[in-house]
Amino acid sequence: MIRYLLSRMAHALLLVIGVSLLAFLFTTLAPGNYFDEMRLNPQIAPETLSALRAHYQLDRPLPIRYVSWVNSVLHGQMGFSFAYNSPVAPLLLVRAKNTLLLTITATLLAWAIALPLGVWSAERLGRFPDHVISWSTAILLVIPDLALALGLLVLTVRTGWFPTGGMASVDFESLSSLNKIRDLAMHMTLPVAALVLSALPLLVRHVRASVADVLHAPFLLAAEGHGIPRRTLLYRYALPAAANPLLSLFGFSIGALLSGSLLIEVVMSWPGLGPFLLEAILARDIYVVIGGVLFSTIFLATGNLLADMLLYWVDPRIRAESASR
Amino acid sequence: MRNCPATVARCRILFRSFLIFSAVICQLAFAKAQQNNANEELLVLPGEVGRSGGRLAVSLRGEPKTLNPIIAADARSREVIGVMQADLVHINRATQLTEPALAKSWKISPDGLTYTLVLRKGLKFSDGQPMDADDVLFSFRVYLDENTHAPQRDLLIVGGKPISVRKIDAQTVVFQMAEPYGAGERLFDGMAILPRHLLEKPFQEGKLGQIGSLSAAANQWAGLGPFRLKEYVAGQRLVLERNPYYWKSDSKGNRLPHLDELVFLFVPNADAQVLKFQSGETDMISQLGAENFSVLSRQQNGYTVTDAGPGLEYNFLFFNLNDVGEKAPADLQRKQKWFHEVKFRQAVAAATDREAIVRLVYQGRGAAIWGLVTPGNKRWGDANLSHPPRSLERARTLLKEVGFSWSTGPNGESILQDSDGKPVEFSILTSSTNADRAKMAALLQDDLKQLGMRVQVVPLEFRSLLDRVTQTKEYDTCIMGIASYDADPNSDINVWLSSGGTHLWNPSQPHPATPWEAEIDHLIEEQMSARTFDQRKKLYDRAQEILAEHQPMIFLASPDILAGAKNSVGNFHPAVLEPYVLWNVEQLYLKSGRENATR
């Protein structure tokens, strides 16, 4: 097991290196650079722009830039942002924290709702409650997240129940600790709701499909014959057997912790990684983009690693296979 | 202590002397304070007198990146810097004329080469340190320094040479130019005076670019503007507080600004700004699009939205008139043959439905334009410029005159073809993120369809578009918009001059490609050094007329400046020059005892 873990971590490192190389390549392929927008400013002469480009070493060949970037990563700075004129790492860390706050809450909530709902629906497969869940998840599935987020926003403007975006009120600093938590919770409600609503249908359908598959298994029938109570049957016997695709999905949830909420963050003005990276991509602030990609890759690799480990642990069939190898 | 009469008497004497003593001290102190006030020369602003106190919240579309004017390249940073810094001579955004700011008066020498400015007395930076001519010298030294690459440097080069600065005494500074410059005093607008006491050392160490980041401590930065840094929360907001040393007062002698705090909230886009304004979380909104203006004007509860009239932004279609050379693809060369034909361009201009653009894109809140100078520019419009209405007939006649003809296609539509029989097809580039210009492109596409031209609208992400237009020059036509930052023609000089970087149809020419471009160059350079307004206007009018005749840019429409504020905000007078609502931020105040902006 330890050997497996170590080898996977080595793979993750290789992945990160590979991603950084390719990301570097891609950002150079796309035409334009950060200083292009200043071309349109009638006040700035082209010579100033070329001087700026040389100053930031944008004219050097790719391998040299890559090496100096790796150097800066090892020093904890992760490159330099043209727009903010400061190292990338502190800029990313602050915003990554905000994003994680949102996505971890939403992921936990979504899974906590999806599992019981999916199991309940699979139990009553083909009957009325299952149809209700099926149809409502279907409708939720076809509504784009953008529409969901915008709809929630419009609702909030009309009713005034929640703030229209942002993470904190203007007078946040002067609130008491309890009120600060309350303020944060109010601001988080809409984005979390949007994230949960957009993730829920997929999860519920997959849970339902895999649990429904398993419910016909003879071992479950035998267990029921033994008198094991229904709740235990469903959650401790059926669910682990059905867990295979769900664990992969869970791995995706972890992997998407940093990147999955980009749209919602932009629409709801949540100060996370999403809007920051989007602006950097459009402005060609390449080191910020590469830094963001790197962060996301680390989460992705972690998520997949977690999924593989869980799969190995939960599904005895896979364990048996690698034991016999 | 026993109440001994002698002691009591002594106490009384002591007490009285104490009173007299403190009274004298107070008088002296007061006199000193008066003297301080007398030493300070405040700029008295006319206009409504407001209530002191309160916090105003506005939203910014995006985040400011830095507080340092030398490295600020984006519009958000400039907005924030604008309320934290001050300049020597300022352009009043309402009248569009210059007026004294940090300099209380100035003299121009008869030959137009020397400007002598006299500073106010008693000026202090926001951290209390005094400001004098040395700071001015330092600031301009930094702006002109070749290794700093400040964006301001190019503006300070007149007649090919940077202007020189020297001081006469602590209150007087002299600027020397190589050539007379017609818009001379306007040069100083926006040139923030930097604090020498904080920045000289970093400048000498070459680290000036690293100062002024938003997350640095508040006491490491100072300016002469009405507000100074209080708090910054990354990704969310910037809180500024009143500068207690600000050098302006209202007509009753109260030191400005009225507001205690100014808060900038960062939102990602225009729609989020509207949401925040509608829900009451912000007090003012500017740069409203026409559609959002309609939405807001439908239910004005607690706020008012204002249409300040046409602004200075001009949107236009331009043709690729670059000399692409023999190696360019054959169809680009063929298309350029059409584009170089002036009657072809005039035909496209004649087919343009400007009225539809104003109505459908700006919901009527805009103006059709036929030249670079918009109706929002009070002094420089050419009254003689013709405004021909849309006429497909005239377009067809013009096209026939240069050898184009029509044939019928497989689906019954008419197809325009050139003298070689090739159908006329080209593409219009537009920025994918600008919804207004995308709409204009769609309207133009339909207009030109009626002439038989097949036009494709190609939305490109903005930087890819810039790359094509300014670097690789591989495009057919493009729709863009430029917002002049000043009413004076010199703010658009790089559009007029053939060597300019924003002379978009053929930028940065080593020498003028056509005789009419050469003539425009000549006229513009002459008006730069002309001394009186009338002389400059005559030359500028002629330049506008030449441009209208040759139509390398087909001007389309200019949007109105739309803004809004809560009814509790006093002195709200949006202007058509940037910054549209914050230009008089020191005079803004909150009415009727409401301290906060809450729902």
Add this chain to the structure above:
Amino acid sequence: MSRWRKVAPWLLVLAVLHGIVVCAGFFAPYDPIEQDRKNPYLPPMRLHFVDTHKHLHLRPFVYAFTLRPGSFDQYMEDTSHPLPLKFFVAGDRYRLLGLLPARLHLFGADNERIYLLGSDAFGRDQLSRLLFGGQVSLLAGLLGAGFTLLIGWCIGAAAGYYGGWRDDLLMRVAELFLALPWLYLLFAIRAFLPLAVNPLQAFFLIVAVIAAVGWARPARLVRGIVLSAKERDFVRAARGFGASDVYLLRRHILPETSSVLLTQTAILIPQYVLAEMTLSFLGLGVPEPVPSWGNLLSNLQQYSVLVSYWWMYLPALIMVPFFLGYLGLASALQESPGAYKIERRSLGSLA
């Protein structure tokens, strides 16, 4: 054949819906790109059977709209101006199935235009745009999803079945694909394409690229199932009998993946159709003036449209039956679970 009975109604519904979209030229009253600049953002015209004099008409009619004076987009019904609906009229030219020129439309009116679903910013008929838009979007969605799933299925099955270093390699490549900033690649591709490329072709190319990139997720899901399935007793038994890899895969293992695949199909199709909204934000979507569901919906990204013109939501509503049809079909095909089929028939079930 109870399975067929469950599946048939969904197939019928989908066939009818797709038929309407394929014959959009006939069902739509007007050319989707024709502008009517006097009537931007017209609300839908209501069908009436009873006029203001309380007379019943068998032929439905609508009232023309006039602009409320002084406003830009507020209209009123002009009850003095009824427009009766005529059926099977000759209207704008179109090509049925892209080949046969025709002029017959299901309905229309004389001289004036009827807007049953309202108009957009340029006065174009939303109903026509919706029907023609379905052609582009459904094609893109189906092709994209099919392509993705095919690649993902093959790679996932190979990784799961062969295991070992092949599995490692393929899954690492999958992770790479999931992690990269494809936005930049898309910008680069768009920039490298010559402007003269037909924008519609450019769009399909982008869809192909997205599909080729999106295989990683289904691949991982399939791999997980295959990993588990290949150790099942009946598979081992079959192998003991000398079954070849291909036979095992085809007969025993791959059917296990059907449930996951069907769910993914039903999910990916709407996702790809809606992904076009994001693409058009970046300038990579279907260009003007060609309609598609993605760019019809991208109008809703503007707050002003969201709150002022409710009929712009209708494309979303019309898409719902299509997507529900796919989901229903996927569900119906999935109702009989794979491995435990035999057991169920003989032993009954928990469910």
